[in-house]
Amino acid sequence: MFPFEFEPATIFYLFLYGATLVLHVLPMNYVLAGSTYLAGIALWELARGPSLAQRPLVELLRDWMPFALGVTITAAVAPLLFLQVLYQRPFYTANLLLFHRWMAILPVLIVAFYLLYLQKSHGWHKFAPWVRACVSTGILGCFAFVAWSWTENHLLSTRPLEVWKQVYASSDWFYHDPELMPRLAVWYVGAFPVLAAAMLWQLWWGGQFGTTTAVTIGNLAQPDHSPLAPTLRSLCILAFVGLAGSVVAGLGYFLFLDEPVRARLISSRAWPYLGVASVGLLGQAWLWRYVWKSGCVCGGTIASLAGAIVMAVGAATGLREMRRTATVDLAAYLEQHTAATKIGGIGVFLVFAVVCTGGITAVVLAVRRGLAAGNSPK
Amino acid sequence: MDFPFYPSNDFGPLMKGMVIGGVGILHVFLAQFAIGGGILLCVFQWLAMTGRSKLAREFVDGYFRWVVLISFVLGALTGVSIWLTTIQISPRTIGLMVQEFHWLWATEWTFFCLEVASGYAFYRYGKVLPDRTRLGLRMSYSIASWMSLFWINGILSWQLTPAGWLEHRTVWSGFFNPSFWPSLLFRTITALAEAGLFACLIINLATNWTREQKQTMLHRAFYFLAPMALMPLVGAWYFAVVPDDSRRWVMGESVAMTMFMTLGVGASMLIGAYAVVMLVNRRNFINAMTSLVLIVLAVGATAGGEFVREGMRKPYTVRNVLYSNSITEADAAEMRCNGGAARDPYPLKNEASIPNEQLRLGAKVYRMQCSICHTEEGANGLLGLVRTWTPSQVRLNIAQLQRTKPFMPPFAGTAAELEALVQWLAWREAGNPTDWEVSAEPEVLKTIQGHLDEVGTVSGIALMQQNEAAARIRHQDERNQKGSR
Known part of the structure; x- marks a missing residue:
């Protein structure tokens, strides 16, 4: 089973990297999917006028997005650190090859951060709808650029020296890789169930349901009988679409992979990860269906959702590293990993x-x- | 590909050091503002709670909004920028730092998390929380931000004074290096002073306070500049523990370094003088524009200080371990035998426009060994530096680079690679003609080899020390001879 084919030093740092990466991925999903949601609503409102049904979720996101971005950036430090211990040479090389394009993520993130504060400001609703739409879609554009750049960087780091030499000689601003869009799609679509669960927890924890014990408002498919119903319904739809999309995107990405990589990802070494990921996804689907049918939210539901999400994201992180180690000879860096454990x-x-x-x-x-x-x- | 070859980027007319320097200065300034600001807010929160200042509570909320908007956004992201920019400039240096200190960096990260949690909690809920909780959050934020300075300071100061680490190679012998404490103290004083200056600006921006109220608050803020009185002492301590050669460059042997040092000291003295005037006479007032000018001076002082700190390490990025061009002394020795740039797998970006293989090799030598600190024709341009030298002078000076200037690393390559560099420089100086004759005279290569062998791959610092020791022995012998006569 992956990663036990490696030496203990490598396994140790892989575990640390994976665990801290999950800590980063969760708030990152909130930011990515949240900015999409806000941009979507802003465009909707520009075209159709105010959307009162979505107001509670929009206000929640506006309020918490700057914090979520702060947490995402801070949480990124640890995996970035262990990544450098594990894959120093390929990671640095990809950074250098993408050069200005890669470094552009920093000013773009600064712009996005300030726009998030603008979006959170008290005077936000005084802006014309088209200004709000521009700002919200601008924020989404910034995060999409960062997500794209990270994916590009990651894929380039997994390629051999011959590809690096070609990219360097070409001086191209962009690295075109057949895996790029399918991979990005997996990350992007998979962010929505995390966002839905996080917002459900925020609303419940913040007392928006009027209680922090349990609330039951009945089948959400029925006509509105509670002011909470539209909000819960939106979250359920967000989660269902995200979960179904994750499966489709995952299968699509699998088809884009080279044959040896595909073989590795369905080998017995990957079964535990595939199994845990399936349980995580099915668990989330079942829990959201339960919320949809019963309109019931309680601590147990949210804790179970959190557990299912951690399983799915954790297993996806494992599969991600399996894909990387299919083309990066991680064992070649064993000496460096062993030296690091002695420090x-x-x-x-x-x-x-x-x-x-x-x-x-x-x-x-x-x-x-x-x-x-x-x-x-x- | 055994040597850690990385693709090298060209920043046009900008020296790579200017790029990392610019990002570094901005980040250091913002980070110090956040650290000092945290401590300042604790004190003002305490003033509010103990009834010593009625305006302090309002000030704390207003000031912290600025801390969040500036430090949480720009400070955090310029911190990441330094990391990524260092990869662009010198991947091997940052790789070594990460390898040796990753646990301490991870420890710093735990404090980042605490800093963000307490900071955002205060930002979001501070106004409605009881005073005790507010003070608790402020203290938590301050401790976390100062601890992040504590950890990174050890790693940065290790680069200049690794001292015991060179022998023991333990993380703590590197972390608690000779310049750790003076550097930490100096940065803490600077952080407090910066926080005080920002406070002056923010107090002036308050629209609902009278001039008298502002005056009272301004004087409280200026107390944070009082520790600057210790700067000369702490600075002297720092210079006492840094290597002799580094100190001498700053004190006059390198004009650029001395000028930046003067900039730092001069700007700090002006700020200090203003602080004295404000603290002595409580009737004095400082307006927003003057506050802004003092902040600009503080930026100048930070820039001067950071330039000196970075420059003092030359010819190393990690003293006695890694030269500024990411080559070790052992690498240099190996490359003298087997060649360096000739093995670089990355092609040249303008390969087709270079007329022959020797010039292409020369361009690779420049890219690998020189481009970290020099540009071709921009800042610290190599063409300008060698323009008046004769070809044999170029060969000698590059072959014995560490003798030419002790803050230069030794040439790492074969005689053929050196000649290729000489030819490339001449070709570039001639305006990149389409034809260029290959220089393959055995006599020339023999002469270059002689120059290389004469000096070896020992660093300029070691040569200097050897020469000084020899001079001292000679002087002692002469004195003994005179005495015996």
């Missing part, structure tokens, strides 16, 4: 990881206590 500092990292996790928990609890003392945020 001190892990104890300090573990201690401060616990301390800072405790600190973050204390921050959350302190804020909740403070708010419960009688105030609530405006």
